[in-house]
Amino acid sequence: MNSNSSSLVVTASIYALLVLIWATTPLAIVWSIAEYHPMWVLIIRYFGACIIALAILAVIRNPLPFDKISLKSYVAGSLNLIGAQLFIYLAANYLTSGLMALLFGFSPLIAGLIGHVILKTHKLVALQWFGMVVAVSGLVFVFADSADSKVNPIGVVLMLISMVSYISSIFWVKQINAPLKPMSQATGSLLVSAVGSLFLIPFIWQSFPTALPSSQAMFGFLFTMILSSIVAMLCYFWLIKRLAASTVSLSNVMTPIIALVLGATLNHEHISTYTFVGVAIVMFGIVLYFWKEWKVQYFSG
Known part of the structure; x- marks a missing residue:
């Protein structure tokens, strides 16, 4: 096997690992908070991830600067963690893991909308607008059988807040350009998030965990702390340096589908006919949104 083939296999393997982790994370969150208050789970996850991240930094001898611009970038990055993740954990009380992944698949669409309407950084074409309309129409089918699909409006609102926090963090970090x-950016953001999460303790102290979790809850917790917080982050940054953004964006089509299957298989989450049709329409809308970008990369020339 030549070096190019080996490199292709490594890249494909890392990409598949990232998609699998992202698709499994919503289910892991649902499992991890089944017995404890979600905010306690989030706090412990951040501090555990910080210890692991600092150990990795020491091994690879990466610096962790604390100058003004670096600190500002850490705060911007923490908006994705203590901001976005906080609302995801709260939403897990109202939505199935599959629907959480489906809603988060709208992140690139919302990012495009913010970039077009608010930041004026790029212009959306007609096909992208049409893709958005189709994707939102798909959600109508999901909501059509809300009682059976466990679609709670509160959970949807929490997921929307989470996505806006996640997207705002990306734009802010890019604007700072530290x-x-x-790995230094991620570790610094984890540290800021861990410190920020301490302010939640006075509000949740009465729910302090007093017993060991079940094996399923422990698996969910360890998965989010190690794989979702550390491994996925390393995979993502590794791929971003080697692949086009459009290639990485393909995960937005694959992740929700895998998450729905995992939720139904491992957590007995019911997928109604309306949900199935709605998911198909949403995925088609996302494909339409990215079609121009994918066409340029894969089919031109």
Whole structure:
């Protein structure tokens, strides 16, 4: 096997691992909060992930600067963690893991909308607008059987807030453009998030965990702390340096489908006919949204 083939296999394997982790994370969150208050789970996850991230930094000898611009970038990055993740954990009380993944698949669409309407950084074409309309129409089918699909409006609102926090964090970090290595950026953001999460303790102290969790809850917790917080982050930054953004964006089509299958298989989450049709329409809308970008990369020339 030549070096190009080996590199292709490694890249494909890392890409598949990232998609699998992202698709499994909503189910892991649902499992991890089944017995404890979600905010306690989030706090413990952040501090555990910080310890692991700092250990990795020490091994690879990456710096963790604390100058003004670096600190600002850490705060911007933490908006994705203590901001977006906080609302995802709260939403897990109202939505199935599959629907959480489906809703988060709208992140690129919302990012495009913010970039077009608010930041004026790029212009959406007619096909992208049409893709958005189709994707939103798909949600109508999901909501059509809300009682059976466990679609709670509160959970949907929490997921929307989470996505806006996640997208705002990306734009903010890019705007700051601090000269940080990916692992340093991620570790600094984790540290800020862990410290910020301490402010939640006075409101949840009465729910302090007093017993060991079940094996399923422990698996969910360890999965989110190690794989979702550390491994997925490293995979993502590794791929971003080597693949086009459009290639990485393909995960937005694959992840919700895998998450729905995992939720139904491992957590007995019911997928109604309306949900199935709605998911298909949403995925088609996302494909339409990215079609121009994918066409340029894969089918031109």
